[in-house]
Amino acid sequence: MTAAVNKTEEEWRAILSPQQFQVLREKGTERPGTGEYDKHYEEGVYTCGGCGTPLYKSATKFKSGCGWPAFFDAIPGAVNRHEDKTLGMTRTEITCAACGGHLGHVFKGEGFPTPTDERHCVNSVSLKFHEEK
Structure with a gap:
């Protein structure tokens, strides 16, 4: 269970940069291919920015070519899903379960060859990477 923030x-x-605030709190999106973690494949854990x-976990990150970090699964209980009907389409938004x-x-x-058949398309600015020690 994740503690509420x-x-x-x-x-x-x-506490957030203007770009972090715009994405994390106002549901914005960073430009594709510009994020720090798009092509980042070190071993470790990605936390909420x-x-x-x-x-x-870095083991769930994969190369999707979409321009944003892609993961096939989250740490259990860490991410919530919500229906998003903005921009004239229905999508599934993901948010940090804590904040x-x-x-x-x-x-x-x-069609990605992942165990879950899912692509979590995440803004780099929403994340902070911690190297595995």
């Missing part, structure tokens, strides 16, 4: 908008603005909750920060979207059935 509750902060006011002012508290989030004080807002609250530090562990979200993804509610917007991570990106999850897609199924794209």
Whole structure:
């Protein structure tokens, strides 16, 4: 179970960069191919860029070519899913289970050879990487 992290908008603005705030708190999206972790494949754990909750293990990251970090599964209980009907389509938004920060979207059935047949398309700015020691 993930402990809840509750902060006011002012508290989030004080600890996040403007780009982090725009993505994590306002559900924005970074430009494809520009994120720090798009082509990053070191061993370790990716945590929430807002609250530090562990979200993804590097073993679940794969090369999707989509322009954002892609994972086939999250750490159990770390990510929540929500229906997103913005932009004239229905997608599945993923958020940090602890702080509610917007991570990106999850897609199924794209033909990637992953155990879950899912692609968690995550904004780099929503993540922080911690090298495995």
